[in-house]
Amino acid sequence: MQLSNFDVTAFLKDYWQQKPLLIRSAWDCWTNPVDPDELAGLACEPLVESRIITRRDHAWELEHGPVPESRFAKAGRDPWTLLVQSVDHHLPSVAALLDPFRFVPNWRIDDVMVSYAVDGGGVGAHFDHYDVFLVQGLGRRRWEVGALCDDDTELLAHDGLRLLADFQATEEWILEPGDMLYVPPRVAHRGVAIGDDCMTYSIGFRAPSRAELIEAWADDMIPDLSDSDRYADPHLLQQDNPGEISAEALAQLQAMIAETLLDKTRFARWFGQYNTTPKNPEIDWRPEHAEDADDVQQRLAAGMTLVRNPASRFSLIRETDTSLLLFVDGLCIACSDDTARFAERVCAETELAVPSNSAPATLEVIALLVNAGSLAFEAED
Template identity: 60%
Template sequence: MHFTDFDPETFLRDHWQKKPLLIRDPWNAWRNPLDPDELAGLACEEAVESRLVAHAADTDGDRWAAEHGPFRENRFGELPPQRWTLLVQAVDHYVPEVAALIEPFRFIPDWRIDDVMASLAANGGGVGPHFDQYDVFLIQGLGKRRWQIGATCDDKSALLPHDDLRLLAQFEATEEWVLEPGDILYIPPGIAHNGVAVGDDCMTYSIGFRAPSRSQLIAHWADHVLAELTEDDRYTDPDLRLQGNPGEISAEAIAKLHAMVMERMGGRNAFARWFGEFSTSPKYPDIDWRPDAPMDAAEIRRRLEAGATLVRNPASRFSFVQKDAGGALLFVDGECFECSEESGAFVERLCAEDSVATEPSLIKSEPAMELIRTLVDRGSVTFETDD
């Protein structure tokens, strides 16, 4: 599926991180990529992150309950006829048809994309009025959902007391739409919103975008720098001179101490390499995607010479940074691979496309073949004919 009536440049100029946008069915032919029963089945899997959110309204006010998966298969038969929502994270990791929903949105850089969350709701189901700290495209897959948009919120906005849900204590809708299959609602960070299913079998796909906070970047980057330092790397002052007041920390000392820190913290190339590894780290690092048995280099070469296509694992994250001296740093699932100019075109295609057919010249390159073998062994890529 792809867009036929959507202009990314206009969207980025007028709406991205600025204001919400309702996009009425821009697809060439919308098809819901996942059956409700299949989504419920995923929520029963041990490795899959899922939640059930139920809502009841009575004389004591609204009551919200959250339950975390994995769920028993018969759990869904026990649910009430209305006012519940099942949410399953990273469905794109497991269902290629859902992963394909990301492709039309790749006018946003890949490192910003988080995952595709899918939800299934009974009539009246929702997760309550809330706000997110990231951009999100909400695609209506099946059924109908009423979306309300409210004010801009921040960490000072009052929340209801709840251990698992961050629900706004006050919400007043300023705009409202009912989305039908194929419709999309874009919501920037900080905008209050509330979605409620209109009828049963309401399925929504949420494509979320990562936005690291300044504190996250500083903390993780500092941890990385600290891991590479030694106890012997200390302040020295062999040029120390007598000063008038021993209680003063001199300007010279401050400058030297500051430079001592910034010299290691401010290296742009080192930061770029670290961020490539940091931003491509797997969402669920404990899941092992490696094949049952490693494939030797001769078998990989035979398959490529026969015209086999390499396919990226939807759960893997790929990015690259061009090196000043030529070639590129390829980042895959938190690992960095130094690539020469010889394999640069292949690296760029691998980051741009879900599947790549290798050129004959690349098959003759030993560094390129070693890279492909490593990625196959790690489960980051496979061959199109494999499961």
């Protein structure tokens, strides 16, 4: 499903992280990828993240899943919304929704959240710290956008929801199935279902915070740092005031930190592993019996294709013209020549045919990823 009526170059230049954009009939032929009953079934699963948000007596109620099946039968008249996270990790039809958005680097893509709402249902006025494309799948929804928010924007008092205390809409649209609204980070927005059976697909992007990066990077480094690597001042001179921390001492202390933090090679390797750590590792595609390179070669020779686990994350970082680091679900694999070319393909394609006469090193990497559950074989129809 490719986007239509959408100019990627113009969008990135004039709208990405700048201002909202409504795209009518974003697909030539829109088909809703998942029906409401199937979404409700996912919400009942214990390993699927889901929520129900209800607007009752001018207050907001939040329930976390898994949702008992009887809950849907007992739903009252108050407007409610079901939200199911990472649906693309569970359903190939929803994972296919991501393909048209590959003009944004894969490492920035987070997941597809799907919402189902009855008439008047919504999650309230809020803002996100990341970009989002809101695709109308079924029914109709009124979307309003407002001002740019920040950390000082006043929120309603609520333990589980970050809702705006004062929302003033500046623009509004009613979206029909196949319409799409792009909302940049920190732009206030609110969606309300018009009629029952309203489904929206929220394609969200990852935007790590500075605090998150520093904390995770430091946590990774600390175990490898020696306790004997300490501050030293063998050329100490007597100071006029013993209470002063000298500029020289401060510079040396800061350098001890900076030299470690600014190790570009180590940071690249760490970030590749950190960024590809699976969000839902419980989606297990590991085979019953481990595959080796010979097994892989036989399957490829039989015409079987490789498919990526939709819950897996694939990225690469180039080192030279012929070598790179492949990152898959937190693994780091050094690749060169034929294996590097395979790595490029597997990062760009969700399904690929690989020659059975590939280099032995490539077959070994495929076996490793199949046994890890990141790849699987699929017979041709």
